[in-house]
Amino acid sequence: xxxxxxxxxxxxxxxxxxxxxxxxxxxxxxxxxxxxxxxxxxxxxxxxxxxxxxxxxxxxxxxxxxxxxxxxxxxxxxxxxxxxxxxxxxxxxxxxxxxxxxxxxxxxxxxxxxxxxxxxxxxxxxxxxxxxxxxxxxxxxxxxxxxxxxxxxxxxxxxxxxxxxxxxxxxxxxxxxxxxxxxxxxxxxxxxxxxxxxxxxxxxxxxxxxxxxxxxxxxxxxxxxxxxxxxxxxxxxxxxxxxxxxxxxxxxxxxxxxxxxxxxxxxxxxxxxxxxxxxxxxxxxxxxxxxxxxxxxxxxxxxxxxxxxxxxxxxxxxxxx
Amino acid sequence: xxxxxxxxxxxxxxxxxxxxxxxxxxxxxxxxxxxxxxxxxxxxxxxxxxxxxxxxxxxxxxxxxxxxxxxxxxxxxxxxxxxxxxxxxxxxxxxxxxxxxxxxxxxxxxxxxxxxxxxxxxxxxxxxxxxxxxxxxxxxxxxxxxxxxxxxxxxxxxxxxxxxxxxxxxxxxxxxxxxxxxxxxxxxxxxxxxxxxxxxxxxxxxxxxxxxxxxxxxxxxxxxxxxxxxxxxxxxxxxxxxxxxxxxxxxxxxxxx
Numbered sequence: 001x002x003x004x005x006x007x008x009x010x011x012x013x014x015x016x017x018x019x020x021x022x023x024x025x026x027x028x029x030x031x032x033x034x035x036x037x038x039x040x041x042x043x044x045x046x047x048x049x050x051x052x053x054x055x056x057x058x059x060x061x062x063x064x065x066x067x068x069x070x071x072x073x074x075x076x077x078x079x080x081x082x083x084x085x086x087x088x089x090x091x092x093x094x095x096x097x098x099x100x101x102x103x104x105x106x107x108x109x110x111x112x113x114x115x116x117x118x119x120x121x122x123x124x125x126x127x128x129x130x131x132x133x134x135x136x137x138x139x140x141x142x143x144x145x146x147x148x149x150x151x152x153x154x155x156x157x158x159x160x161x162x163x164x165x166x167x168x169x170x171x172x173x174x175x176x177x178x179x180x181x182x183x184x185x186x187x188x189x190x191x192x193x194x195x196x197x198x199x200x201x202x203x204x205x206x207x208x209x210x211x212x213x214x215x216x217x218x219x220x221x222x223x224x225x226x227x228x229x230x231x232x233x234x235x236x237x238x239x240x241x242x243x244x245x246x247x248x249x250x251x252x253x254x255x256x257x258x259x260x261x262x263x264x265x266x267x268x269x270x271x272x273x274x275x276x277x278x279x280x281x282x283x284x285x286x287x288x289x290x291x292x293x294x295x296x297x298x299x300x301x302x303x304x305x306x307x308x309x310x311x312x313x314x315x316x317x318x319x320x321x
Numbered sequence: 322x323x324x325x326x327x328x329x330x331x332x333x334x335x336x337x338x339x340x341x342x343x344x345x346x347x348x349x350x351x352x353x354x355x356x357x358x359x360x361x362x363x364x365x366x367x368x369x370x371x372x373x374x375x376x377x378x379x380x381x382x383x384x385x386x387x388x389x390x391x392x393x394x395x396x397x398x399x400x401x402x403x404x405x406x407x408x409x410x411x412x413x414x415x416x417x418x419x420x421x422x423x424x425x426x427x428x429x430x431x432x433x434x435x436x437x438x439x440x441x442x443x444x445x446x447x448x449x450x451x452x453x454x455x456x457x458x459x460x461x462x463x464x465x466x467x468x469x470x471x472x473x474x475x476x477x478x479x480x481x482x483x484x485x486x487x488x489x490x491x492x493x494x495x496x497x498x499x500x501x502x503x504x505x506x507x508x509x510x511x512x513x514x515x516x517x518x519x520x521x522x523x524x525x526x527x528x529x530x531x532x533x534x535x536x537x538x539x540x541x542x543x544x545x546x547x548x549x550x551x552x553x554x555x556x557x558x559x560x561x562x563x564x565x566x567x568x569x570x571x572x573x574x575x576x577x578x
Binding site for chain 2 (some may be wrong): 035036148149178179180181182183186205206207208209211212235245246247249250251252253254257259260262263264265266267268269270273
């Protein structure tokens with residue numbers, strides 16, 4: 001469905017993204033994980049053709065056989081919003097506060113199809129029902145502020161899937177939501193992806209959320225994929241030191257319900273902070289924050305492939321020292 | 322000893338239309354005690370009244386029924402100069418540091434404000450640097466504006482600002498939920514260290530049960546303005562009595578590592 005080869009994004013002469021190889025087969029869910037500034041959202045933005053003007057992308061992003069990077073704006077807008085849908089982080093900001101729900105959900109249907117008004121209306125009701133919102137007939141007349149955060153995010157998902165996209169890009173879709181609502185929305189995304197054989201590119205800083213939703217994960221740092229593979233493999237047997245550090249920093253929940261010994265346990269932190277654009281070190285980009293870095297890390301590590309597509313690039317992988 | 326306690330407290334916002342029973346009330350029948358030197362976690366969904374509750378306890382909002390006491394004294398009795406003392410001893414760190422710091426003020430000015438407003442004094446740079454160092458920042462941030470700092474640095478400034486007036490209770494209202502996982506870890510560790518070093522009493526509002534079960538000895542679970550369950554965190558989370566607490570646990574486990 002989606003094949004990325006040698007994707008590079010440059011801004012002001014700095015190469016901020018370089019992704020050698022990343023695939024998203026039809027009907028699967030891939031997570032992009034990293035800290036703010038690691039390049040995960042920029043990667044999703046490059047795939048969506050929504051890069052800012054000063055950014056230049058090269059390489060190939062093949063979507064259903066077609067190279068998205070070769071399309072002009074007019075050609076891309078036939079795909080974006082139709083065959084590729086989007087859900088963003090803050091639903092209250094992504095919805096137009098002045099527009100009724102029905103109109104917002106139907107916007108892409110009206111833009112991309114020739115359906116008659118009645119058919120559009122029926123489709124909207126069906127979509128709202130599919131995202132499990134109660135009383136769709138009354139809901140279409142409401143405004144965003146009359147809905148809770150979780151309901152707003154369901155509306156956005158309904159709008160994103162309105163044109164039956166083959167790929168859904170979701171950028172931190174539940175970060176602004178409560179934990180119970182978060183679980184419901186994630187569950188909804190999983191079941192929609194399964195029912196419709198829709199691929200999902202899921203961007204998040206939280207590996208727990210990614211493990212819940214995705215089949216595969218790509219850990220991004222400094223615009224590079226430092227480790228990728230099956231979510232379960234990567235989470236249970238991380239190799240790259242950055243992946244291991246991200247896992248250790250996650251507050252998580254105690255194992256085996258052992259709340260008593262969980263109390264007061266400090267979290268592992270990653271030293272320093274993500275450098276600004278153009279300030280990453282050469283070689284392994286994580287080396288200036290890595291507790292295991294040595295002189296050899298000044299050279300870019302070669303990718304190592306384990307079984308089942310688990311791949312990482314690290315000179316001092318976890319579990320081997 | 323309870324440093325703060327609440328008894329049968331009810332609160333509604335102005336112009337709420339009150340009806341039969343709970344209708345219109347934001348907080349109903351709240352009773353709790355905060356013990357000196359301990360950490361209390363308040364969990365529950367958006368709209369359950371967590372943030373309103375801590376604002377009532379700090380005297381920023383006024384309840385209509387019941388009692389709210391700080392250090393054995395009714396919060397309503399802190400008037401005039403005394404009310405400054407109540408606010409000084411009850412400090413809040415807010416969720417979004419980018420919104421809670423004035424974008425047009427330098428960090429130097431933002432950081433001096435509580436001391437100026439609540440203690441009527443002007444701190445010099447040396448004193449400000451001491452409070453910045455407590456939270457792992459240095460002199461170089463003083464002349465900066467909020468937009469020049471990262472989210473994690475800003476939240477550290479927020480904490481330094483609250484601690485600058487030597488509070489008895491530090492309330493943290495979702496202090497890390499707008500931060501990245503790696504920065505969350507730094508800020509949570511910092512709060513644990515400060516609590517241990519300064520003997521602070523900490524009241525932490527969070528929807529993250531992982532965070533609460535790591536940091537808080539006691540927990541209160543809220544829903545629709547009421548406390549549905551309270552007690553020792555390990556006991557409540559190991560054997561929840563309320564079905565709502567059990568549901569929160571299921572949701573928290575689903576998307577955690």
